[in-house]
Amino acid sequence: MPKPLHIALIGQKFMGRAHSNAWSQVNRFFDLPMTTRLDTVAGRNAAELAVFAEKWGWKKGTTDWRSLAEDPELDLIDIGTSNDVHAEMSIAMLEGGKHVACEKPLAGTLPDARAMRDAALKRPKQKTFVWFNYRRCPAIALAYQLIREGRLGRIYHVRATYLQDWGGPQTPLLWRFQKKHAGSGAHGDLNAHLVDMARFLVGEEITEVHGAIARTFISERILPESVGAKGPPKKGRSDVDDAVLFLASFAGGATASFEATRLATGRQNANSIEINGETGSLRFEFERMNELEYFDATLGKRLEGWRRIMCTSTEGAHPYAANWWPDAHVLGYEHGFVNMAADIVRVLSGMEPIVPLPDFEDAYQTQRVLVAALVSAQERAGVKLENVK
Numbered sequence: 250m251p252k253p254l255h256i257a258l259i260g261q262k263f264m265g266r267a268h269s270n271a272w273s274q275v276n277r278f279f280d281l282p283m284t285t286r287l288d289t290v291a292g293r294n295a296a297e298l299a300v301f302a303e304k305w306g307w308k309k310g311t312t313d314w315r316s317l318a319e320d321p322e323l324d325l326i327d328i329g330t331s332n333d334v335h336a337e338m339s340i341a342m343l344e345g346g347k348h349v350a351c352e353k354p355l356a357g358t359l360p361d362a363r364a365m366r367d368a369a370l371k372r373p374k375q376k377t378f379v380w381f382n383y384r385r386c387p388a389i390a391l392a393y394q395l396i397r398e399g400r401l402g403r404i405y406h407v408r409a410t411y412l413q414d415w416g417g418p419q420t421p422l423l424w425r426f427q428k429k430h431a432g433s434g435a436h437g438d439l440n441a442h443l444v445d446m447a448r449f450l451v452g453e454e455i456t457e458v459h460g461a462i463a464r465t466f467i468s469e470r471i472l473p474e475s476v477g478a479k480g481p482p483k484k485g486r487s488d489v490d491d492a493v494l495f496l497a498s499f500a501g502g503a504t505a506s507f508e509a510t511r512l513a514t515g516r517q518n519a520n521s522i523e524i525n526g527e528t529g530s531l532r533f534e535f536e537r538m539n540e541l542e543y544f545d546a547t548l549g550k551r552l553e554g555w556r557r558i559m560c561t562s563t564e565g566a567h568p569y570a571a572n573w574w575p576d577a578h579v580l581g582y583e584h585g586f587v588n589m590a591a592d593i594v595r596v597l598s599g600m601e602p603i604v605p606l607p608d609f610e611d612a613y614q615t616q617r618v619l620v621a622a623l624v625s626a627q628e629r630a631g632v633k634l635e636n637v638k
């Protein structure tokens with residue numbers, strides 16, 4: 250009989266929906282030693298919480314997130330709130346003896362991220378996880394395996410871009426445009442995923458940021474409460490970056506470029522990474538997430554060329570795919586979260602994940618790189634990671 254895993258979720262909007270779906274689907278598609286129980290969802294608005302709990306299968310809602318730390322029934326607390334409260338919530342839950350799964354970026358600031366990492370290190374029996382969900386797209390997990398098999402040989406270059414189009418000045422002043430809530434803009438939101446994917450795939454740390462540009466193009470935005478209201482719109486200050494580009498080196502010498510923007514007009518969720526090595530290259534684009542492109546340079550000029558691998562084999566050839574639908578009955582955004590929920594349950598059951606999961610220590614290393622890039626942009630100088638603690 251699988252044991253129950255009692256879960257509470259904090260935050261019930263975008264990520265709240267993605268995580269609720271993952272926790273409720275995971276035992277339907279994966280055979281696991283534990284069965285997830287959706288116990289409590291916490292948020293700020295009791296009426297909204299009641300509707301959300303009913304719709305997504307949570308037993309109850311609470312507006313008192315702190316009470317979750319004291320609830321002896323709960324095993325795992327899942328945090329899907331804005332970046333400014335990740336540290337306070339995660340640390341309180343760790344102090345309450347819970348395992349914690351927190352959304353990315355680990356935090357809005359480096360001191361918050363460090364405090365989270367330190368709180369986790371003090372409690373090695375309690376597990377921490379960070380929802381860098383793109384690691385669990387079958388194509389990215391396959392890329393990880395191919396690199397581990399040595400198919401690229403020495404890695405020379407990583408080229409990562411995450412381009413979104415948030416629609417310009419008419420988009421209201423959400424928390425995501427305010428430094429006090431978000432920490433940074435496109436950088437912490439999108440470059441965080443790229444840095445995590447690059448570190449994960451290459452398997453080395455970034456040791457230096459050589460230069461960066463951080464730019465805010467739109468510094469005033471309409472307040473959300475003013476949208477559709479009568480009279481002149483009230484505006485507030487957007488004090489985060491809209492775009493950040495930077496160059497970096499990995500410990501083994503590979504060069505890397507990262508580019509994140511929310512103002513790439515016409516690009517919706519263009520999250521892509523290309524890795525070039527001595528004996529091969531790999532390329533992934535999230536908008537075609539079921540595919541991995543692979544160039545095998547060992548085949549010789551007669552046969553070499555980019556091949557498109559459909560990462561949906563039900564025979565176990567591709568990570569996670571056998572748990573889903575027949576070949577080429579393609580996966581979408583939500584499946585990365587379900588795959589991650591499966592790996593979290595595996596780890597909490599004492600098993601290995603299909604590919605490594607990021608914990609607070611791992612996500613702290615990503616946060617250091619993000620901070621190094623912002624310092625580099627501000628100082629117009631290179632930054633060695635050994636100086637970012």
Ligand SMILES: NC(=O)c1ccc[n+]([C@@H]2O[C@H](COP(=O)([O-])OP(=O)(O)OC[C@H]3O[C@@H](n4cnc5c(N)ncnc54)[C@H](O)[C@@H]3O)[C@@H](O)[C@H]2O)c1
Pocket residue numbers: 259260261262263264265291292293314329330331332334352353354380381382438
């Ligand atoms: N992994 C991904 O691909 C991905 C995608 C989007 C967002 N995120 C991350 O997920 C987190 C949430 O983003 P979102 O898009 O879901 O935001 P959102 O604005 O849609 O939802 C945030 C939720 O947090 C709740 N919240 C905020 N402060 C709270 C508090 N003090 N007490 C209780 N509830 C509180 C809000 O009420 C809301 O329900 C962020 O860290 C973001 O970076 C990750």
